[in-house]
Amino acid sequence: MSFTTTTLKFECETGNYHTFCPISCVSWLYQKISDSFFLVIGTKTCGYFLQNALGVMIFAEPRYAMAELEEGDISAQLHDFDELKRLCLQIQQDRNPSVIVWIGTCTTEIIKMDLEGMAPKIEEFIGRPIIVARANGLDYAFTQGEDTVLAAMAHRCPEYIKEKTLYQTSPLVLFGSLPNTVAQQLTRELENQGIKVSGWLPEARYEELPGLGSGVFVCGVHPFLSRTATTLMRRRKCQLIGAPFPIGPDGTRAWIEKICQVFEITPKNLEQREADIWENLKDYLSLVKSKSVFFMGDNLLEISLARFLIRCGMIVYEIGIPYMDKRFQASELNLLEKTCREMKVAMPRIVEKPDNSNQIQRIRALQPDLVITGLAHSNPLEARGITTKWSVEFTFAQIHGFTNARDILELVTRPLRRNNHLKDLGWSKLVKNIENKH
Amino acid sequence: MKLAYWMYAGPAHIGTLRVASSFKNVHAIMHAPLGDDYFNVMRSMLERERDFTPVTASIVDRHVLARGSQEKVVENITRKDQQEKPDLIVLTPTCTSSILQEDLQNFVERATRNTNSDILLADVNHYRVNEFQAADRTLEQIISFYLEKTSIDFSNIYSKKTEKPSANILGIFTLGFHHQHDCREIYRILKDLGIKINLIIPEGCLVTNLKKIPEAWFNIVPYREIGLMAAQYLEKKYNMPYIATTPMGLVETASWIRQIYGTSAHVAHALKRALKPEFASANFQRMCALAEGEREQVASQRDGVRYNIISNLSKKKFEEYIDQQTRFVSQAAWFSRSIDCQNLTGKKALVFGDATHAAAMTKILVREMGINVCCAGTYCQNDADWFREQVQGFCDQVLITEDHTQVGNMISQIEPAAIFGTQMERHVGKRLDIPCGVISAPIHIQNFPLSYRPFLGYEGTNQIADLVYNSFTLGMEDHLLEIFGGHDVKTVITKNLSTDDNLIWNEPAQTELKKIPGFVRNRIKRNTEKFARSKQIKEITVEVMYAAKEALAS
Numbered sequence: 001m002s003f004t005t006t007t008l009k010f011e012c013e014t015g016n017y018h019t020f021c022p023i024s025c026v027s028w029l030y031q032k033i034s035d036s037f038f039l040v041i042g043t044k045t046c047g048y049f050l051q052n053a054l055g056v057m058i059f060a061e062p063r064y065a066m067a068e069l070e071e072g073d074i075s076a077q078l079h080d081f082d083e084l085k086r087l088c089l090q091i092q093q094d095r096n097p098s099v100i101v102w103i104g105t106c107t108t109e110i111i112k113m114d115l116e117g118m119a120p121k122i123e124e125f126i127g128r129p130i131i132v133a134r135a136n137g138l139d140y141a142f143t144q145g146e147d148t149v150l151a152a153m154a155h156r157c158p159e160y161i162k163e164k165t166l167y168q169t170s171p172l173v174l175f176g177s178l179p180n181t182v183a184q185q186l187t188r189e190l191e192n193q194g195i196k197v198s199g200w201l202p203e204a205r206y207e208e209l210p211g212l213g214s215g216v217f218v219c220g221v222h223p224f225l226s227r228t229a230t231t232l233m234r235r236r237k238c239q240l241i242g243a244p245f246p247i248g249p250d251g252t253r254a255w256i257e258k259i260c261q262v263f264e265i266t267p268k269n270l271e272q273r274e275a276d277i278w279e280n281l282k283d284y285l286s287l288v289k290s291k292s293v294f295f296m297g298d299n300l301l302e303i304s305l306a307r308f309l310i311r312c313g314m315i316v317y318e319i320g321i322p323y324m325d326k327r328f329q330a331s332e333l334n335l336l337e338k339t340c341r342e343m344k345v346a347m348p349r350i351v352e353k354p355d356n357s358n359q360i361q362r363i364r365a366l367q368p369d370l371v372i373t374g375l376a377h378s379n380p381l382e383a384r385g386i387t388t389k390w391s392v393e394f395t396f397a398q399i400h401g402f403t404n405a406r407d408i409l410e411l412v413t414r415p416l417r418r419n420n421h422l423k424d425l426g427w428s429k430l431v432k433n434i435e436n437k438h
Numbered sequence: 439m440k441l442a443y444w445m446y447a448g449p450a451h452i453g454t455l456r457v458a459s460s461f462k463n464v465h466a467i468m469h470a471p472l473g474d475d476y477f478n479v480m481r482s483m484l485e486r487e488r489d490f491t492p493v494t495a496s497i498v499d500r501h502v503l504a505r506g507s508q509e510k511v512v513e514n515i516t517r518k519d520q521q522e523k524p525d526l527i528v529l530t531p532t533c534t535s536s537i538l539q540e541d542l543q544n545f546v547e548r549a550t551r552n553t554n555s556d557i558l559l560a561d562v563n564h565y566r567v568n569e570f571q572a573a574d575r576t577l578e579q580i581i582s583f584y585l586e587k588t589s590i591d592f593s594n595i596y597s598k599k600t601e602k603p604s605a606n607i608l609g610i611f612t613l614g615f616h617h618q619h620d621c622r623e624i625y626r627i628l629k630d631l632g633i634k635i636n637l638i639i640p641e642g643c644l645v646t647n648l649k650k651i652p653e654a655w656f657n658i659v660p661y662r663e664i665g666l667m668a669a670q671y672l673e674k675k676y677n678m679p680y681i682a683t684t685p686m687g688l689v690e691t692a693s694w695i696r697q698i699y700g701t702s703a704h705v706a707h708a709l710k711r712a713l714k715p716e717f718a719s720a721n722f723q724r725m726c727a728l729a730e731g732e733r734e735q736v737a738s739q740r741d742g743v744r745y746n747i748i749s750n751l752s753k754k755k756f757e758e759y760i761d762q763q764t765r766f767v768s769q770a771a772w773f774s775r776s777i778d779c780q781n782l783t784g785k786k787a788l789v790f791g792d793a794t795h796a797a798a799m800t801k802i803l804v805r806e807m808g809i810n811v812c813c814a815g816t817y818c819q820n821d822a823d824w825f826r827e828q829v830q831g832f833c834d835q836v837l838i839t840e841d842h843t844q845v846g847n848m849i850s851q852i853e854p855a856a857i858f859g860t861q862m863e864r865h866v867g868k869r870l871d872i873p874c875g876v877i878s879a880p881i882h883i884q885n886f887p888l889s890y891r892p893f894l895g896y897e898g899t900n901q902i903a904d905l906v907y908n909s910f911t912l913g914m915e916d917h918l919l920e921i922f923g924g925h926d927v928k929t930v931i932t933k934n935l936s937t938d939d940n941l942i943w944n945e946p947a948q949t950e951l952k953k954i955p956g957f958v959r960n961r962i963k964r965n966t967e968k969f970a971r972s973k974q975i976k977e978i979t980v981e982v983m984y985a986a987k988e989a990l991a992s
């Protein structure tokens with residue numbers, strides 16, 4: 001590992017990596033948008049994935065379902081339009097949602113089912129808006145599913161009507177789905193700076209979607225929302241504020257600063273606020289200091305998390321990431337570079353479309369203190385004495401803003417704390433030494 | 439199109455992957471889009487597997503959609519061949535490849551030229567078969583592939599049989615419901631009976647060993663869902679008998695052991711008859727090389743062994759074993775006579791699961807514990823006839839469905855005292871306040887216990903007895919609560935799956951309802967309301983409650 005690199009290096013591998021299917025976004029989006037219903041139009045494979053990935057949620061009368069395609073649908077013996085109309089009518093009668101979101105899958109792509117064409121007609125028939133998002137595994141990974149849904153939803157936001165406000169001339173809309181409390185926390189942080197958030201995409205209810213249009217500023221809270229950002233800029237004529245993402249106190253501060261800068265406001269107390277948070281994290285920081293991390297990459301949060309962990313004093317060997325939008329993540333990448341320089345650590349290599357099997361070779365060679373990876377690899381790595389943290393937890397935990405910085409470190413340090421408890425027992429390697437043929 | 443929230447059996451490729459990854463040193467490559475390798479997560483999490491799951495995907499993305507997989511699949515196969523050096527690579531089609539209709543067989547043929555491993559294309563169609571059927575077919579496919587490939591001449595099958603009676607166990611595999619424990623229990627019983635295990639297939643088996651399958655005297659198929667096709671193939675092709683009874687419960691285990699006796703004795707006699715010509719042909723040259731005296735000796739030794747075994751296979755010994763195990767080793771027989779189990783007599787239960795477990799469980803509950811199974815059901819629709827035949831006379835009605843809401847409605851209608859089902863039924867039970875014992879896949883991580891928990895064999899009967907006993911409200915507690923008016927003074931919670939509510943409970947009726955023990959209160963409330971509705975009564979009084987009780991009792 002060379003410590004002389006001064007800029008970030010980008011590589012691209014084979015794309016043979018493990019991640020969740022993007023249809024998994026229904027699990028958090030149906031909870032966020034409380035008057036919605038998500039209909040995943042796919043096969044048993046999709047249903048089986050959702051059922052297993054979402055576990056307990058299935059049993060709680062969820063507001064999502066599968067439109068399971070059968071052989072007749074594939075061979076076009078059944079009429080898609082009539083079938084979907086029938087199901088949507090049933091959903092409308094049983095659940096009465098304000099919006100039905102159709103999630104297109106690999107199968108609807110391959111058989112070229114014209115979801116976008118059918119939606120308006122069925123929408124008219126049942127008197128409910130139908131949004132179409134193609135969150136399929138042919139094109140996207142995991143969290144990008146939310147990106148496709150929000151990009152489609154951006155079209156449904158009402159037109160912004162200019163009004164006089166006390167705070168600022170232009171409205172600010174934040175995009176990205178966050179639990180309501182976290183959205184509230186971020187809104188308050190900006191309010192403290194005198195910036196009013198005029199709305200979120202998505203809101204807790206579909207009917208409350210914010211107005212969009214030229215003159216509206218938008219800013220993302222997740223690193224994986226590049227399509228939504230593009231749609232907001234190109235189709236809704238909004239102005240995008242390119243900022244690092246509010247993950248970790250450093251990211252949150254940079255995010256607020258960037259927004260303040262756009263609205264020509266000098267941030268108050270921000271430095272102190274950040275310092276207080278770091279002070280509060282002291283006990284965790286001593287645990288992570290100088291420990292090394294390897295991100296295998298599966299949810300696109302990797303750059304922001306790596307940047308935060310480097311600021312915490314960790315060494316990042318590799319940042320695997322499914323897809324790297326250098327434009328949308330530009331500010332975040334800059335902050336990462338700056339952080340590396342300030343913390344005097346080597347620039348990590350950024351590996352787009354990683355190859356899990358190559359990565360495992362590198363992990364064996366580097367022996368990092370922590371590997372952040374999907375569930376498919378966690379247990380096998382643990383059995384080989386390599387400490388892991390399950391990456392999907394970062395997607396479901398509250399990690400945004402100043403308030404939740406502690407939660408990120410709670411997750412990151414959990415395996416390290418576990419190691420401290422078990423370290424003297426002498427059984428960290430739990431496989432027989434048979435496989436040196438790799 | 440079908441509106442679905444939950445499914446009992448997974449998609450076809452899961453079955454193939456379960457079989458492939460259960461074999462040792464076999465790698466599966468799925469032809470699938472990103473994210474379809476969810477199987478790896480299940481295996482790594484549910485089974486707490488320590489090794490990397492030998493499954494990778496040859497990713498289908500936009501480019502593949504536009505131009506076809508071209509070299510991609512072949513490259514992925516050859517790469518895996520070099521990296522992992524597996525004995526076999528199973529190319530696994532998914533729902534996506536079913537529609538793309540790429541010539542996967544062609545990829546297999548091309549890859550075979552450059553690899554040391556054998557390559558097979560799993561013969562499964564996503565839209566025609568489910569997880570279990572695919573698993574069954576894949577197992578048969580792999581076995582027949584290796585047997586047909588082998589150069590061993592099986593024309594005289596008896597010359598290859600093991601000296602002592604032996605069996606193959608077909609259908610123990612990964613992510614199966616308590617398979618590991620069941621396998622250990624079967625092994626224990628067979629050992630007690632003096633029967634060797636030749637091969638366990640597919641769990642932990644090397645494909646290179648599959649050529650030894652015909653050496654066993656017979657095959658054991660513990661579960662109906664997987665292994666039956668392979669057993670039938672082996673019977674047809676190699677004249678191997680198989681035992682497809684599931685040794686679950688005392689009666690079935692005894693019948694299973696008797697079948698083992700019958701089959702072993704049958705094979706032993708066939709061996710005896712075949713012994714002489716075998717010496718003339720297969721071992722002729724070896725025998726010729728020996729001196730005259732030695733030859734006789736070896737021959738008689740061999741015969742001796744065979745004859746010994748035949749005389750060892752005494753029916754009396756088997757029967758003694760069954761009796762000993764049933765009455766003294768297993769506690770289940772004694773349990774069913776004990777006072778506790780008396781309190782279970784006539785209690786209502788509903789059973790739902792895969793065909794194997796639901797049928798066996800129904801029979802155990804009715805025949806061995808005196809419980810009243812109101813409804814027995816399975817989601818194995820392809821095996822519906824067998825299931826009906828099995829539970830005939832053991833239950834009031836049979837439910838064959840893949841629709842979990844239908845099962846839920848049935849439960850809320852019957853209101854059994856306990857449910858024995860899958861994880862789905864457990865959740866229905868939670869909502870209705872009815873206890874549930876999980877007896878079948880689909881299952882969660884808590885159904886992969888670390889401790890020894892077989893469902894089969896004699897230890898299995900103990901486990902099942904515990905499960906049943908703990909599922910019903912404990913016998914004496916039941917009575918005491920009724921006598922002393924219950925210890926639970928929480929307010930009435932209405933939990934309804936099927937009823938709408940516009941009935942009024944007056945004050946005294948509410949007070950009376952509160953006196954009823956917590957665990958039956960909801961049931962009584964629902965029954966009373968059902969009665970009131972049927973009589974068009976709007977206000978429920980204490981009198982109505984009693985009337986409802988009397989109406990139900992009659």
